[in-house]
Amino acid sequence: MMHRALILFLGIPFAFLITISTIAKGPIKKLKVTSFNSYFLYDEIGDSYKFPKDRKHRTEEDFAKIKKLILSNHPDIIGFQEIENETALHHIIINEYDCKATVTPGYSQELGICWKKELGKPVISELEQLSIRPGLRKGLLAEFIFDGKKVSVLVVHLKAGHSPKDKKERKEQILTLKDILPSLGKFVLLGDFNEVLERRVDLLKILQRNLKLKVANYKQKSDCWQHHDGFIDYLITNMDWQEGSFVQTKFESDDGNFDGNPSAEKGLSDHCPVSADLLLER
Numbered sequence: 001m002m003h004r005a006l007i008l009f010l011g012i013p014f015a016f017l018i019t020i021s022t023i024a025k026g027p028i029k030k031l032k033v034t035s036f037n038s039y040f041l042y043d044e045i046g047d048s049y050k051f052p053k054d055r056k057h058r059t060e061e062d063f064a065k066i067k068k069l070i071l072s073n074h075p076d077i078i079g080f081q082e083i084e085n086e087t088a089l090h091h092i093i094i095n096e097y098d099c100k101a102t103v104t105p106g107y108s109q110e111l112g113i114c115w116k117k118e119l120g121k122p123v124i125s126e127l128e129q130l131s132i133r134p135g136l137r138k139g140l141l142a143e144f145i146f147d148g149k150k151v152s153v154l155v156v157h158l159k160a161g162h163s164p165k166d167k168k169e170r171k172e173q174i175l176t177l178k179d180i181l182p183s184l185g186k187f188v189l190l191g192d193f194n195e196v197l198e199r200r201v202d203l204l205k206i207l208q209r210n211l212k213l214k215v216a217n218y219k220q221k222s223d224c225w226q227h228h229d230g231f232i233d234y235l236i237t238n239m240d241w242q243e244g245s246f247v248q249t250k251f252e253s254d255d256g257n258f259d260g261n262p263s264a265e266k267g268l269s270d271h272c273p274v275s276a277d278l279l280l281e282r
Contacts, residue, residue, distance in 0.1 A: 031277070032275055034274065043085060065268060082192075096117060102126050113140055113142050126139070224272035
């Protein structure tokens with residue numbers, strides 16, 4: 001009798017764990033999505049004499065600071081801009097995540113995406129059409145299946161610069177995105193647009209078409225380093241963001257200027273992660 005009672009007693013927590021596990025694997029109702037431009041994150045392996053020599057060299061302490069900041073909101077999916085390669089991402093991510101990055105021959109600033117392994121394995125593809133000429137960045141697309149429904153996550157980093165040529169090429173990339181987005185179904189478009197879209201409503205209208213886009217940080221205030229004049233990093237969807245969920249996460253050493261003073265700024269990024277909760281059910 002005592003043996004049987006012990007089995008029953010031990011079975012209670014086991015059954016409880018099975019129940020909790022079943023609940024945990026139920027339908028996913030929302031995802032925390034993050035975008036971060038990591039200011040050309042190198043893996044620092046054998047790069048001492050390689051181009052670009054003026055990049056920000058990272059120490060292990062720098063990697064630790066960046067990792068702490070990115071993971072502080074426990075994101076489900078993170079889109080990265082300005083990374084050297086997939087190896088570099090593993091300096092600032094933990095084993096809970098899988099990652100993929102674009103690959104371009106020669107010197108380039110790649111895009112990356114990391115996601116919690118529990119979300120399954122998305123179909124990953126590179127969108128070459130966004131590189132409208134050699135030297136411009138491709139797009140990185142991850143297609144997830146949640147509760148039998150596809151959700152696409154597209155990471156981008158549009159042309160930087162303020163010259164007429166830079167602006168023209170950026171607009172051409174926006175026009176390319178206009179043609180890509182309708183084919184994605186339910187999607188999240190995230191990344192560094194190198195434009196304050198509140199000031200360039202014409203560009204936002206090109207993307208908008210009849211897609212009923214929602215921009216998580218539209219008309220929100222940016223206080224990251226010197227980007228006080230507005231966001232250039234955006235989270236955009238044709239689904240819904242949870243109201244009030246948007247947040248921009250700042251480095252502890254952010255004093256309003258990314259100028260190497262204090263020295264704690266060195267090796268970090270002049271961008272701050274932006275995050276919001278995407279609603280999969282409405």
